[in-house]
Amino acid sequence: MTTDRPMTTDTPAAAGRTSAGPVLEIDGLTVDFRLDTGTVHAVRDVSLSLAQGETLAVVGESGSGKTATALSVLRLNPQPPAVYTGGRILFGGRDLLRVPDRDLGRIRGQDIAMVFQDPMTSLDPLRRVGVQVAEVLRHHQGLSRTDAHAAAVEALDEVGIPDPERRFRQYPHELSGGLRQRVMIAGALVGRPRVLIADEPTTALDVTVQRQILDLLVSLQQRHGMAVLLITHDLGVVAETADRVAVMHHGRVVETGDVLDVFHRPADDYTRQLLAATPRLELA
């Protein structure tokens, strides 16, 4: 949730707001990690498109390249060792792999937000949680301290945090894992991004809390109409939340389509194996 850029109303992405077509398009993305021990071809010629208001889930086993793909959207893979060796990521008419850092900083958090598995790595442990949510608004929308405070309390309330005024003043360690994830979601969505990238947002949580956070994400997505790129290894989560699914294996997308089509009639062997490994999948 850290932001280091001043607010602007004239973002490059804002210019694309009325255009038709996908809100985000990954086209032939190729990412290598160049290590002392050799090169890892983490993402190989991946193409995905995300329409306004839809949820696209990216699934696949550990190491298949899901996170590396998601992080590429905001160029967040560590460079080095990551090298973007091919492709484009189109948003608002621009290629995010090539926009200047300054422009990317504006897009990050304001137009495209991310939620990660472990809020403790994203929240600053030494600062009050509400202040961290308010900071997004101060930086990106230029709100005064008072207005940002009020909007942050409202945002905490919207994500179902009880007694948000009191919680605003607490530090991350004073909150449960579920509440911390709600704070992260509040911080991600308070700037009303067009795209939310959620990387295993519920994996670290207890099963009942997972359910609540997923329900929250679905209801916020419906209320605000944002597009969601959901990274998960959990096909049950996909069945419950996503419109479309892309299956990744060894850095490639092996299959993509509507969730029910892919789950009922998988075209790829690897997809069949994944489904077979999830016997109690409940499909509509």
Ligand SMILES: Nc1ncnc2c1ncn2[C@@H]1O[C@H](COP(=O)(O)OP(=O)(O)OP(=O)(O)O)[C@@H](O)[C@H]1O
């Ligand atoms: N910072 C890094 N340095 C070196 N190699 C990396 C780095 N990040 C990812 N990789 C490698 O890139 C490949 C893809 O990893 P990635 O994290 O994208 O997979 P994933 O599908 O998200 O897996 P998981 O579900 O375990 O997060 C793996 O071989 C991984 O070891």
